[in-house]
Amino acid sequence: MKNNVSNSTKLILLHPSYLQKQANSNRLWLLAFISFLTLAFLLTLIYTRESISSTTPTAVTASTPPLSSAVVRALLQYASNSNSTDRMSYTDIKQISDALRQCSQPCHFLVFGLTHETLLWKALNHNGRTVFIDENRYYAAYIEEKYPEIEAYDVHYSTKLSEMPELIAAAKEQVQNECRPVQNLLFSECKLGLNDLPNQLYEVDWDVILVDGPRGYWPEAPGRMAAIFTAAVLARSKKGGNPKTHVFVHDFNMEVDRATSDEFLCRENLVKSKDMMGHFVLERMDANPSHFCRHSSSSSSSSSS
Structure with missing residues:
Protein backbone atom coordinates (compact mmCIF):
# COMPACT_ATOMS: atom_id res chain seq x y z
CA MET A 1 0.00 0.00 0.00
CA LYS A 2 2.76 2.38 0.83
CA ASN A 3 4.39 1.82 -2.56
CA ASN A 4 1.15 2.44 -4.38
CA VAL A 5 0.59 5.65 -2.49
CA SER A 6 4.08 6.87 -3.14
CA ASN A 7 3.91 6.04 -6.82
CA SER A 8 0.62 7.87 -7.28
CA THR A 9 1.71 11.05 -5.56
CA LYS A 10 2.64 13.89 -7.89
CA LEU A 11 4.59 16.97 -6.95
CA ILE A 12 3.19 20.24 -8.23
CA LEU A 13 5.49 23.22 -8.20
CA LEU A 14 4.09 26.77 -8.69
CA HIS A 15 6.31 29.27 -10.35
CA PRO A 16 6.78 32.49 -8.29
CA SER A 17 5.50 34.63 -11.16
CA TYR A 18 2.18 32.78 -11.09
CA LEU A 19 1.76 33.50 -7.40
CA GLN A 20 2.54 37.15 -8.01
CA LYS A 21 -0.05 37.40 -10.79
CA GLN A 22 -2.66 35.75 -8.60
CA ALA A 23 -1.97 38.20 -5.77
CA ASN A 24 -2.14 41.16 -8.12
CA SER A 25 -5.44 39.93 -9.49
CA ASN A 26 -6.88 39.63 -6.01
CA ARG A 27 -5.76 43.13 -5.15
CA LEU A 28 -7.36 44.53 -8.31
CA TRP A 29 -10.66 42.87 -7.50
CA LEU A 30 -10.52 44.19 -3.94
CA LEU A 31 -9.68 47.70 -5.14
CA ALA A 32 -12.53 47.60 -7.66
CA PHE A 33 -14.97 46.44 -4.99
CA ILE A 34 -13.92 49.19 -2.58
CA SER A 35 -14.16 51.83 -5.34
CA PHE A 36 -17.67 50.64 -6.20
CA LEU A 37 -18.78 50.91 -2.57
CA THR A 38 -17.25 54.38 -2.24
CA LEU A 39 -18.97 55.62 -5.41
CA ALA A 40 -22.29 54.21 -4.30
CA PHE A 41 -21.94 55.90 -0.91
CA LEU A 42 -21.10 59.28 -2.47
CA LEU A 43 -24.01 59.12 -4.90
CA THR A 44 -26.39 58.22 -2.09
CA LEU A 45 -25.09 61.08 0.07
CA ILE A 46 -25.40 63.67 -2.72
CA TYR A 47 -28.91 62.54 -3.64
CA THR A 48 -30.04 62.61 -0.03
CA ARG A 49 -28.67 66.13 0.60
CA GLU A 50 -30.26 67.48 -2.59
CA SER A 51 -33.58 65.91 -1.67
CA ILE A 52 -33.51 67.44 1.80
CA SER A 53 -32.45 70.89 0.59
CA SER A 54 -35.11 70.95 -2.12
CA THR A 55 -38.01 69.78 0.01
CA THR A 56 -37.44 70.97 3.56
CA PRO A 57 -37.69 74.80 3.10
CA THR A 58 -40.87 74.50 1.05
CA ALA A 59 -42.45 72.25 3.62
CA VAL A 60 -41.48 74.56 6.48
CA THR A 61 -42.72 77.66 4.66
CA ALA A 62 -45.97 76.04 3.65
CA SER A 63 -46.67 74.86 7.18
CA THR A 64 -45.78 78.13 8.93
CA PRO A 65 -49.04 79.80 9.99
CA PRO A 66 -49.46 83.58 10.21
CA LEU A 67 -49.13 85.26 13.59
CA SER A 68 -52.29 85.15 15.62
CA SER A 69 -54.08 88.37 16.54
CA ALA A 70 -53.15 87.88 20.20
CA VAL A 71 -49.44 87.58 19.38
CA VAL A 72 -49.56 90.67 17.19
CA ARG A 73 -51.30 92.71 19.90
CA ALA A 74 -48.70 91.60 22.45
CA LEU A 75 -45.81 92.55 20.16
CA LEU A 76 -47.29 95.97 19.48
CA GLN A 77 -48.00 96.61 23.13
CA TYR A 78 -44.51 95.73 24.34
CA ALA A 79 -42.79 97.55 21.47
CA SER A 80 -44.63 100.80 22.17
CA ASN A 81 -44.65 100.56 25.98
CA SER A 82 -41.89 103.07 26.60
CA ASN A 83 -41.45 106.76 27.31
CA SER A 84 -38.47 106.98 24.97
CA THR A 85 -38.90 109.64 22.31
CA ASP A 86 -37.17 107.57 19.60
CA ARG A 87 -39.85 104.86 19.64
CA ARG A 284 -48.54 100.95 -10.44
CA MET A 285 -48.22 103.34 -13.40
CA ASP A 286 -47.79 102.91 -17.14
CA ALA A 287 -44.31 102.93 -18.60
CA ASN A 288 -44.16 106.61 -19.61
CA PRO A 289 -46.07 108.86 -17.20
CA SER A 290 -45.31 112.57 -17.38
CA HIS A 291 -46.03 113.40 -13.76
CA PHE A 292 -45.98 112.03 -10.21
CA CYS A 293 -49.25 113.57 -9.08
CA ARG A 294 -52.51 114.01 -10.96
CA HIS A 295 -53.08 117.27 -9.08
CA SER A 296 -50.69 119.99 -8.00
CA SER A 297 -49.14 119.57 -4.56
CA SER A 298 -50.70 122.88 -3.61
CA SER A 299 -54.18 121.34 -3.97
CA SER A 300 -56.04 120.70 -0.80
CA SER A 301 -56.90 117.20 0.19
CA SER A 302 -58.54 115.68 3.20
CA SER A 303 -56.87 113.18 5.46
CA SER A 304 -58.52 111.11 8.12
CA SER A 305 -57.33 111.24 11.67
Whole structure:
Protein backbone atom coordinates (compact mmCIF):
# COMPACT_ATOMS: atom_id res chain seq x y z
CA MET A 1 0.00 0.00 0.00
CA LYS A 2 2.76 2.38 0.83
CA ASN A 3 4.39 1.82 -2.56
CA ASN A 4 1.15 2.44 -4.38
CA VAL A 5 0.59 5.65 -2.49
CA SER A 6 4.08 6.87 -3.14
CA ASN A 7 3.91 6.04 -6.82
CA SER A 8 0.62 7.87 -7.28
CA THR A 9 1.71 11.05 -5.56
CA LYS A 10 2.64 13.89 -7.89
CA LEU A 11 4.59 16.97 -6.95
CA ILE A 12 3.19 20.24 -8.23
CA LEU A 13 5.49 23.22 -8.20
CA LEU A 14 4.09 26.77 -8.69
CA HIS A 15 6.31 29.27 -10.35
CA PRO A 16 6.78 32.49 -8.29
CA SER A 17 5.50 34.63 -11.16
CA TYR A 18 2.18 32.78 -11.09
CA LEU A 19 1.76 33.50 -7.40
CA GLN A 20 2.54 37.15 -8.01
CA LYS A 21 -0.05 37.40 -10.79
CA GLN A 22 -2.66 35.75 -8.60
CA ALA A 23 -1.97 38.20 -5.77
CA ASN A 24 -2.14 41.16 -8.12
CA SER A 25 -5.44 39.93 -9.49
CA ASN A 26 -6.88 39.63 -6.01
CA ARG A 27 -5.76 43.13 -5.15
CA LEU A 28 -7.36 44.53 -8.31
CA TRP A 29 -10.66 42.87 -7.50
CA LEU A 30 -10.52 44.19 -3.94
CA LEU A 31 -9.68 47.70 -5.14
CA ALA A 32 -12.53 47.60 -7.66
CA PHE A 33 -14.97 46.44 -4.99
CA ILE A 34 -13.92 49.19 -2.58
CA SER A 35 -14.16 51.83 -5.34
CA PHE A 36 -17.67 50.64 -6.20
CA LEU A 37 -18.78 50.91 -2.57
CA THR A 38 -17.25 54.38 -2.24
CA LEU A 39 -18.97 55.62 -5.41
CA ALA A 40 -22.29 54.21 -4.30
CA PHE A 41 -21.94 55.90 -0.91
CA LEU A 42 -21.10 59.28 -2.47
CA LEU A 43 -24.01 59.12 -4.90
CA THR A 44 -26.39 58.22 -2.09
CA LEU A 45 -25.09 61.08 0.07
CA ILE A 46 -25.40 63.67 -2.72
CA TYR A 47 -28.91 62.54 -3.64
CA THR A 48 -30.04 62.61 -0.03
CA ARG A 49 -28.67 66.13 0.60
CA GLU A 50 -30.26 67.48 -2.59
CA SER A 51 -33.58 65.91 -1.67
CA ILE A 52 -33.51 67.44 1.80
CA SER A 53 -32.45 70.89 0.59
CA SER A 54 -35.11 70.95 -2.12
CA THR A 55 -38.01 69.78 0.01
CA THR A 56 -37.44 70.97 3.56
CA PRO A 57 -37.69 74.80 3.10
CA THR A 58 -40.87 74.50 1.05
CA ALA A 59 -42.45 72.25 3.62
CA VAL A 60 -41.48 74.56 6.48
CA THR A 61 -42.72 77.66 4.66
CA ALA A 62 -45.97 76.04 3.65
CA SER A 63 -46.67 74.86 7.18
CA THR A 64 -45.78 78.13 8.93
CA PRO A 65 -49.04 79.80 9.99
CA PRO A 66 -49.46 83.58 10.21
CA LEU A 67 -49.13 85.26 13.59
CA SER A 68 -52.29 85.15 15.62
CA SER A 69 -54.08 88.37 16.54
CA ALA A 70 -53.15 87.88 20.20
CA VAL A 71 -49.44 87.58 19.38
CA VAL A 72 -49.56 90.67 17.19
CA ARG A 73 -51.30 92.71 19.90
CA ALA A 74 -48.70 91.60 22.45
CA LEU A 75 -45.81 92.55 20.16
CA LEU A 76 -47.29 95.97 19.48
CA GLN A 77 -48.00 96.61 23.13
CA TYR A 78 -44.51 95.73 24.34
CA ALA A 79 -42.79 97.55 21.47
CA SER A 80 -44.63 100.80 22.17
CA ASN A 81 -44.65 100.56 25.98
CA SER A 82 -41.89 103.07 26.60
CA ASN A 83 -41.45 106.76 27.31
CA SER A 84 -38.47 106.98 24.97
CA THR A 85 -38.90 109.64 22.31
CA ASP A 86 -37.17 107.57 19.60
CA ARG A 87 -39.85 104.86 19.64
CA MET A 88 -43.04 104.79 17.60
CA SER A 89 -46.39 105.11 19.27
CA TYR A 90 -48.83 102.22 19.37
CA THR A 91 -51.04 104.00 16.83
CA ASP A 92 -48.19 104.42 14.34
CA ILE A 93 -47.00 100.82 14.71
CA LYS A 94 -50.51 99.43 14.31
CA GLN A 95 -51.00 101.16 10.95
CA ILE A 96 -47.99 99.33 9.55
CA SER A 97 -48.97 96.07 11.23
CA ASP A 98 -52.43 96.24 9.65
CA ALA A 99 -50.94 96.74 6.19
CA LEU A 100 -48.62 93.75 6.64
CA ARG A 101 -51.50 91.54 7.78
CA GLN A 102 -53.54 92.52 4.71
CA CYS A 103 -50.63 91.75 2.42
CA SER A 104 -50.75 88.56 0.35
CA GLN A 105 -48.01 86.13 1.37
CA PRO A 106 -45.14 86.30 1.01
CA CYS A 107 -45.11 90.02 1.73
CA HIS A 108 -42.18 92.17 0.53
CA PHE A 109 -41.41 94.88 3.09
CA LEU A 110 -38.74 97.56 2.51
CA VAL A 111 -37.65 99.72 5.47
CA PHE A 112 -35.45 102.80 5.26
CA GLY A 113 -33.76 103.06 8.66
CA LEU A 114 -32.55 100.66 11.35
CA THR A 115 -34.46 101.69 14.46
CA HIS A 116 -35.79 100.41 17.77
CA GLU A 117 -38.57 98.64 15.83
CA THR A 118 -36.27 96.65 13.51
CA LEU A 119 -36.83 93.28 15.18
CA LEU A 120 -40.55 94.01 15.44
CA TRP A 121 -40.88 94.55 11.68
CA LYS A 122 -39.05 91.32 11.01
CA ALA A 123 -41.31 89.43 13.43
CA LEU A 124 -44.56 90.90 12.09
CA ASN A 125 -43.56 89.93 8.53
CA HIS A 126 -42.20 86.51 9.52
CA ASN A 127 -43.58 84.74 6.43
CA GLY A 128 -42.25 87.37 4.03
CA ARG A 129 -39.06 89.20 3.16
CA THR A 130 -38.06 92.29 5.14
CA VAL A 131 -35.10 94.38 3.94
CA PHE A 132 -33.53 97.29 5.84
CA ILE A 133 -31.59 100.20 4.32
CA ASP A 134 -29.41 102.40 6.53
CA GLU A 135 -26.85 105.16 5.98
CA ASN A 136 -24.47 103.83 8.66
CA ARG A 137 -22.48 100.92 7.23
CA TYR A 138 -20.97 100.02 10.59
CA TYR A 139 -24.33 99.86 12.33
CA ALA A 140 -25.81 97.80 9.49
CA ALA A 141 -22.93 95.33 9.79
CA TYR A 142 -23.33 95.22 13.57
CA ILE A 143 -27.05 94.47 13.35
CA GLU A 144 -26.51 91.68 10.82
CA GLU A 145 -23.80 90.13 12.98
CA LYS A 146 -25.88 90.34 16.15
CA TYR A 147 -29.12 89.25 14.47
CA PRO A 148 -28.28 86.96 11.51
CA GLU A 149 -31.94 86.79 10.50
CA ILE A 150 -31.92 90.53 9.65
CA GLU A 151 -31.20 91.48 6.03
CA ALA A 152 -29.64 94.96 6.07
CA TYR A 153 -27.70 97.02 3.53
CA ASP A 154 -25.93 100.35 3.80
CA VAL A 155 -26.40 103.13 1.27
CA HIS A 156 -24.66 106.45 0.68
CA TYR A 157 -26.84 109.57 0.72
CA SER A 158 -25.34 112.51 -1.15
CA THR A 159 -28.15 114.87 -0.17
CA LYS A 160 -28.28 117.53 2.54
CA LEU A 161 -31.37 118.71 4.33
CA SER A 162 -30.51 122.33 3.61
CA GLU A 163 -30.60 121.57 -0.16
CA MET A 164 -34.18 120.28 -0.13
CA PRO A 165 -35.78 123.10 -2.22
CA GLU A 166 -33.11 122.88 -4.95
CA LEU A 167 -33.23 119.06 -5.07
CA ILE A 168 -37.01 118.98 -5.43
CA ALA A 169 -36.93 121.68 -8.10
CA ALA A 170 -34.28 119.77 -10.08
CA ALA A 171 -36.29 116.55 -9.86
CA LYS A 172 -39.42 118.30 -11.14
CA GLU A 173 -37.47 119.71 -14.10
CA GLN A 174 -36.20 116.21 -14.96
CA VAL A 175 -39.55 114.46 -14.46
CA GLN A 176 -39.61 113.27 -18.08
CA ASN A 177 -35.94 112.29 -18.16
CA GLU A 178 -33.69 111.13 -15.30
CA CYS A 179 -36.30 111.64 -12.57
CA ARG A 180 -39.19 109.77 -14.20
CA PRO A 181 -41.87 108.27 -11.94
CA VAL A 182 -41.44 104.85 -13.61
CA GLN A 183 -37.90 103.61 -14.17
CA ASN A 184 -35.15 101.31 -12.96
CA LEU A 185 -33.23 103.56 -10.57
CA LEU A 186 -30.17 101.38 -10.92
CA PHE A 187 -29.45 103.22 -14.19
CA SER A 188 -30.71 106.65 -13.14
CA GLU A 189 -28.71 109.81 -12.65
CA CYS A 190 -31.47 111.62 -10.78
CA LYS A 191 -30.01 113.38 -7.74
CA LEU A 192 -32.83 112.12 -5.52
CA GLY A 193 -32.78 108.55 -6.79
CA LEU A 194 -30.83 105.91 -4.84
CA ASN A 195 -28.93 103.90 -7.45
CA ASP A 196 -26.38 102.08 -5.27
CA LEU A 197 -28.66 99.54 -3.62
CA PRO A 198 -27.97 95.85 -4.35
CA ASN A 199 -29.10 95.22 -7.93
CA GLN A 200 -31.66 92.56 -7.02
CA LEU A 201 -33.61 94.97 -4.80
CA TYR A 202 -34.71 96.97 -7.85
CA GLU A 203 -36.43 93.87 -9.25
CA VAL A 204 -38.57 93.21 -6.17
CA ASP A 205 -42.24 94.19 -6.24
CA TRP A 206 -42.47 95.83 -2.82
CA ASP A 207 -45.84 95.58 -1.09
CA VAL A 208 -45.10 97.82 1.91
CA ILE A 209 -42.42 100.53 2.20
CA LEU A 210 -41.58 102.41 5.40
CA VAL A 211 -39.48 105.58 5.36
CA ASP A 212 -38.06 105.94 8.87
CA GLY A 213 -34.58 107.09 7.90
CA PRO A 214 -32.05 108.49 7.27
CA ARG A 215 -31.48 111.20 9.85
CA GLY A 216 -32.82 114.65 9.04
CA TYR A 217 -32.79 116.99 12.00
CA TRP A 218 -30.03 119.51 11.15
CA PRO A 219 -28.94 121.27 7.92
CA GLU A 220 -26.03 118.93 7.08
CA ALA A 221 -28.04 115.74 7.71
CA PRO A 222 -28.98 113.72 4.60
CA GLY A 223 -32.72 114.13 5.16
CA ARG A 224 -35.37 111.79 3.80
CA MET A 225 -35.91 113.38 0.39
CA ALA A 226 -34.05 110.64 -1.48
CA ALA A 227 -35.72 107.83 0.49
CA ILE A 228 -39.19 109.26 -0.20
CA PHE A 229 -38.45 109.80 -3.90
CA THR A 230 -37.01 106.29 -4.23
CA ALA A 231 -40.05 104.79 -2.48
CA ALA A 232 -42.34 106.68 -4.86
CA VAL A 233 -40.53 105.33 -7.94
CA LEU A 234 -40.29 101.75 -6.66
CA ALA A 235 -44.02 101.70 -5.92
CA ARG A 236 -45.00 103.03 -9.34
CA SER A 237 -42.52 100.80 -11.22
CA LYS A 238 -43.81 97.43 -10.01
CA LYS A 239 -43.95 94.77 -12.71
CA GLY A 240 -46.11 92.20 -10.96
CA GLY A 241 -47.84 91.26 -7.74
CA ASN A 242 -50.36 93.57 -6.13
CA PRO A 243 -50.61 96.78 -8.20
CA LYS A 244 -50.92 98.82 -4.98
CA THR A 245 -48.12 99.62 -2.53
CA HIS A 246 -48.50 100.96 1.01
CA VAL A 247 -45.92 103.68 1.69
CA PHE A 248 -45.52 104.97 5.25
CA VAL A 249 -43.55 108.10 6.16
CA HIS A 250 -42.63 108.43 9.82
CA ASP A 251 -42.11 111.90 11.29
CA PHE A 252 -44.69 113.11 8.79
CA ASN A 253 -45.18 116.14 11.02
CA MET A 254 -41.73 117.41 9.95
CA GLU A 255 -41.99 120.11 7.27
CA VAL A 256 -39.35 118.59 4.98
CA ASP A 257 -40.86 115.10 5.05
CA ARG A 258 -44.35 116.42 4.42
CA ALA A 259 -43.25 118.69 1.56
CA THR A 260 -41.29 115.92 -0.16
CA SER A 261 -44.18 113.51 0.28
CA ASP A 262 -46.56 116.05 -1.29
CA GLU A 263 -44.36 116.25 -4.38
CA PHE A 264 -43.66 112.55 -5.00
CA LEU A 265 -46.14 110.45 -3.00
CA CYS A 266 -48.93 112.96 -3.67
CA ARG A 267 -51.76 114.16 -1.49
CA GLU A 268 -54.40 112.36 -3.52
CA ASN A 269 -52.76 109.10 -2.39
CA LEU A 270 -52.72 110.03 1.31
CA VAL A 271 -55.26 107.78 3.02
CA LYS A 272 -54.41 108.57 6.62
CA SER A 273 -52.33 111.02 8.64
CA LYS A 274 -52.32 110.41 12.36
CA ASP A 275 -49.79 111.14 15.10
CA MET A 276 -46.40 111.13 13.35
CA MET A 277 -47.27 108.78 10.48
CA GLY A 278 -48.37 109.51 6.93
CA HIS A 279 -49.94 106.55 5.11
CA PHE A 280 -50.06 106.57 1.30
CA VAL A 281 -51.33 103.96 -1.13
CA LEU A 282 -49.73 104.20 -4.58
CA GLU A 283 -50.75 102.32 -7.71
CA ARG A 284 -48.54 100.95 -10.44
CA MET A 285 -48.22 103.34 -13.40
CA ASP A 286 -47.79 102.91 -17.14
CA ALA A 287 -44.31 102.93 -18.60
CA ASN A 288 -44.16 106.61 -19.61
CA PRO A 289 -46.07 108.86 -17.20
CA SER A 290 -45.31 112.57 -17.38
CA HIS A 291 -46.03 113.40 -13.76
CA PHE A 292 -45.98 112.03 -10.21
CA CYS A 293 -49.25 113.57 -9.08
CA ARG A 294 -52.51 114.01 -10.96
CA HIS A 295 -53.08 117.27 -9.08
CA SER A 296 -50.69 119.99 -8.00
CA SER A 297 -49.14 119.57 -4.56
CA SER A 298 -50.70 122.88 -3.61
CA SER A 299 -54.18 121.34 -3.97
CA SER A 300 -56.04 120.70 -0.80
CA SER A 301 -56.90 117.20 0.19
CA SER A 302 -58.54 115.68 3.20
CA SER A 303 -56.87 113.18 5.46
CA SER A 304 -58.52 111.11 8.12
CA SER A 305 -57.33 111.24 11.67
